[in-house]
Amino acid sequence: MNKSKITIEGAKDYLVKNGINPSYQRLKIFEHLAKSTSHPTVDIIYHELSKEIPTLSKTTIYNTLNLFQRKGIVIGLTIEDNKLRYDSNTELHAHFKCTKCGEVYDIPVEFPPEMNNKVNEHIVDERHFYMKGTCRNCTKNTG
Amino acid sequence: MNKSKITIEGAKDYLVKNGINPSYQRLKIFEHLAKSTSHPTVDIIYHELSKEIPTLSKTTIYNTLNLFQRKGIVIGLTIEDNKLRYDSNTELHAHFKCTKCGEVYDIPVEFPPEMNNKVNEHIVDERHFYMKGTCRNCTKNTG
DNA sequence: TTCTCTGCAAACGCTTTGCACGGAT
């Protein structure tokens, strides 16, 4: 699945197709994730969507994102040790987190094909690759 | 620095060389990390070292590992979202975590040299690459 | 009615902080 192919209009069908009852909250949460480029945390989603849905609770966001993960339509990113970020792009790619501004960027990478399924005799199910540093915007702004 | 070059005898000198006062607890914690192959969590270190040092507290382990990280002699691994693991091998390498037995293996990898310093105009300070799946031992044992 | 979704409140687990005691210089 490619994030750019998920339109807001198609979000509802997309949830249904993946066996998810498209409630109002679930739809909003998925839409927010699909159009976000910054791989938001639960807290960010909560503060953002609370504007539209004042009754929204974090519990619902946690429930929903765990459901989405089980259904395979989002992946959880473990970049910080203490909080989870979420990405609706489930294709294999890397992430770059700017330690100055906190933004998380997608980075296209080609993984060596010989480690696609096995590495050192271990069977590989998931691959996670992320980098930290100073992003191009922050480099510009500080000279 | 290469983990295999750190002998237990040399640990004290190694701490001093890196500007760390080699107290008994710090020495024991570093030694444990240096000879461990499983990238232990604070909890694992605590239970292991408590046998030798019954008065040891987790606070001391947290304090010590944070100090070690600041001094650059260990790195924190964010593989699970909820707990930190520690590695005294500060050379660039990948990790494989077995979701069956929980063991974490070192994996030598060559990163594409073109992403050593910059990627998509972003300045890269840290690179983290880890995989999850079933390790060779668990594959054998379950057939 | 029955089943599912939502959301408050409490619990949980890892990590950090506050602080006092003890040892070394």
Next chain:
DNA sequence: ATCCGTGCAAAGCGTTTGCAGAGAA
């Protein structure tokens, strides 16, 4: 006397769980 390391207890914070009320079928 001063400084630093240690460790108990409490706080902090992200996440999960228990549960009751609301809503859909």
